[in-house]
Amino acid sequence: MPTNLRLSDIAPTVIQSEIRAMSVECDRVGGINLAQGICDTPLPPIVGKAATQAIQNGFNIYTRLDGFATLRQAVADKLQRWNHLTVDPETQILVTSGATGALYATALALLNPGDEVILFEPFYGYHVSTLLSQRINPVIVPLDEPDWTLDPEKLAAAITPNTRAILINTPSNPAGKIFSRAELEAVAALAEQHDLFVITDEIYEYFVYNGAEHLSIATLPGMADRTITISGLSKTFSITGWRIGYLTASPRWIAAIGYFHDLTYICAPAPLQMGAAAGLRQLADTGFYTALASEHQHKRDQLCAALADAGLPPAIPKGAYYILADVSRIPGATAKEKARALLRETGVAAVAGSAFFRPGGGEHLLRLCFGKQAVDLDRACELLLKL
Numbered sequence: 001m002p003t004n005l006r007l008s009d010i011a012p013t014v015i016q017s018e019i020r021a022m023s024v025e026c027d028r029v030g031g032i033n034l035a036q037g038i039c040d041t042p043l044p045p046i047v048g049k050a051a052t053q054a055i056q057n058g059f060n061i062y063t064r065l066d067g068f069a070t071l072r073q074a075v076a077d078k079l080q081r082w083n084h085l086t087v088d089p090e091t092q093i094l095v096t097s098g099a100t101g102a103l104y105a106t107a108l109a110l111l112n113p114g115d116e117v118i119l120f121e122p123f124y125g126y127h128v129s130t131l132l133s134q135r136i137n138p139v140i141v142p143l144d145e146p147d148w149t150l151d152p153e154k155l156a157a158a159i160t161p162n163t164r165a166i167l168i169n170t171p172s173n174p175a176g177k178i179f180s181r182a183e184l185e186a187v188a189a190l191a192e193q194h195d196l197f198v199i200t201d202e203i204y205e206y207f208v209y210n211g212a213e214h215l216s217i218a219t220l221p222g223m224a225d226r227t228i229t230i231s232g233l234s235k236t237f238s239i240t241g242w243r244i245g246y247l248t249a250s251p252r253w254i255a256a257i258g259y260f261h262d263l264t265y266i267c268a269p270a271p272l273q274m275g276a277a278a279g280l281r282q283l284a285d286t287g288f289y290t291a292l293a294s295e296h297q298h299k300r301d302q303l304c305a306a307l308a309d310a311g312l313p314p315a316i317p318k319g320a321y322y323i324l325a326d327v328s329r330i331p332g333a334t335a336k337e338k339a340r341a342l343l344r345e346t347g348v349a350a351v352a353g354s355a356f357f358r359p360g361g362g363e364h365l366l367r368l369c370f371g372k373q374a375v376d377l378d379r380a381c382e383l384l385l386k387l
Helices: 018-029 045-056 069-083 098-110 125-133 154-158 181-194 251-265 269-282 288-309 333-346 376-386
Strands: 091-097 116-121 137-142 161-171 197-201 228-234 247-250 322-326 365-369
Touching: 018 116, 018 333, 045 269, 069 091, 069 181, 069 269, 091 098, 091 251, 098 125, 098 251, 116 125, 116 154, 116 247, 125 137, 154 181, 161 181, 181 197, 247 322, 288 322, 288 376, 333 365
Parallel strands: 116 137, 116 161, 161 197, 197 228
Antiparallel strands: 091 247, 228 247, 322 365
């Protein structure tokens, strides 16, 4: 008999993130979690102290829907200094509940069910799932191996009358790809030609290696009005559980995005905003960001070397803190089976590469995170040699 007590049309297609599934399995067996991008390194003392002080000083109620003025100004200063973007903190910055909340509110404000958004493969699964949750259609354009380069002709061919936006992640999760100036110029040209939004997730912008350049596409000619630039402090300050993100966009879009963020999240945690603001203000001229990149480049090289020695050839990332490794030699018919075999044999948790590809893709790959404390990464590298 038909009943009104049923799941929504999209709920049956939603499954637990493979990243979180592997984290649960890792906890169950007491392994070392290189699966989830938790980034459990210590937070800068300045950040923690300022958040604690804010709690003691009574900054514990709702903020304005776009966040504390102190943090918005700190973000504006950072955008000017690091991204070469000049923005008004009163009309062009929205503090969000993580970068994930920024994308969710952006999609609600700017896109309609049935619209198409182009993403690049390998993709971050939360980007795809966020669109699907709002009945927006993700259209996947594959990047070319081994360096994950963008073919502008493939991008152009994917654009249809229903396309409303192109979503970029640079540096990217999971491949650590940094989109080059030429690639971003190609995206910008097509966005202008077809009158599209560009949504760019730049959460890993400080994690760049070997002199690579991070470029915000909003700085290219003609792109400021059509680009929504998303970032946050989760990775930079190792505060993934604080949920402090932000976005910048034209005042034309900020008000609507802010409305839907307020409706969904109200605001990012008030005292933690103050901690993030202190970090942005006080760490800018200390060498913190250079040291952050240098430290993670060392960790990247360490894990890549261990994977190579274990017979799991890594694709060396230019940015972010993930590695895609070829695990063809590990038993298992699928990447999920290979991930569980690796955990069983070594105690090291990784994520199936298939989580970042369309069905059938990435089955020979696992993603490992090196944004870990040194003692855990050292132990993981030792355990990998069990293979």
